[in-house]
Amino acid sequence: AQKITQTQPGMFVQEKEAVTLDCTYDTSDQSYGLFWYKQPSSGEMIFLIYQGSYDEQNATEGRYSLNFQKARKSANLVISASQLGDSAMYFCAMRELGGNNDMRFGAGTRLTVKP
Amino acid sequence: EAEVAQSPRYKITEKSQAVAFWCDPISGHATLYWYRQILGQGPELLVQFQDESVVDDSQLPKDRFSAERLKGVDSTLKIQPAELGDSAMYLCASARGPGQDEQYFGPGTRLTVT
Numbered sequence: 005a006q007k008i009t010q011t012q013p014g015m016f017v018q019e020k021e022a023v024t025l026d027c028t029y030d031t032s033d034q035s036y037g038l039f040w041y042k043q044p045s046s047g048e049m050i051f052l053i054y055q056g057s058y059d060e061q062n063a064t065e066g067r068y069s070l071n072f073q074k075a076r077k078s079a080n081l082v083i084s085a086s087q088l089g090d091s092a093m094y095f096c097a098m099r100e101l102g103g104n105n106d107m108r109f110g111a112g113t114r115l116t117v118k119p
Numbered sequence: 120e121a122e123v124a125q126s127p128r129y130k131i132t133e134k135s136q137a138v139a140f141w142c143d144p145i146s147g148h149a150t151l152y153w154y155r156q157i158l159g160q161g162p163e164l165l166v167q168f169q170d171e172s173v174v175d176d177s178q179l180p181k182d183r184f185s186a187e188r189l190k191g192v193d194s195t196l197k198i199q200p201a202e203l204g205d206s207a208m209y210l211c212a213s214a215r216g217p218g219q220d221e222q223y224f225g226p227g228t229r230l231t232v233t
Binding site: 039046047054106108110 | 152164175208210212224226
């Protein structure tokens with residue numbers, strides 16, 4: 005069974021600083037995808053970044069990068085140069101590419117950016 | 120930019136009443152998902168459609184929940200009768216296919232059962 009663990013219920017970061025949000029996962033599959041989503045207070049889930057299990061390079065999307073350590077089964081999200089608008093819930097998710105491909109989410113981390 | 124549409128955005132209902140949510144995925148997206156997100160938790164998959172067929176409804180409480188996507192486009196999720204524990208955000212997402220594709224989420228329907 006898949007399991008996604010986000011150990012930080014809440015994180016604070018100073019504006020313009022970088023922050024790392026932790027995510028570990030558990031799977032016996034070799035082929036899977038890892039996702040990070042942002043959920044502002046308005047409720048919609050906004051896709052941020054994707055990492056495939058066979059991707060050798062860490063994914064990057066603008067100020068977002070994914071620190072993928074396959075042996076440790078971790079997929080931490082790094083946000084550089086934090087902005088006040090980054091304050092939101094952040095969810096890590098994984099989808100095994102066999103079976104039904106359904107996505108499993110972690111419990112989330114609430115990030116607060118301080119001015 | 121194409122978006123997933125959901126309605127209503129907010130719904131308050133009394134327990135034992137019936138309630139329905141609607142989702143219109145991005146045009147051309149064959150895969151549609153319904154998730155339930157309880158406050159303070161991550162979304163949990165309720166049902167997945169591939170076109171008009173249910174691919175996975177193992178987590179759907181079938182005694183009270185039903186979902187359909189008759190023409191393989193828009194979808195309806197129904198709860199009858201609603202219970203207090205059903206209060207949650209109900210999110211719909213769509214994807215081009217069931218593979219590695221990113222899922223695009225709608226704004227959600229926030230349900231409160233009183």
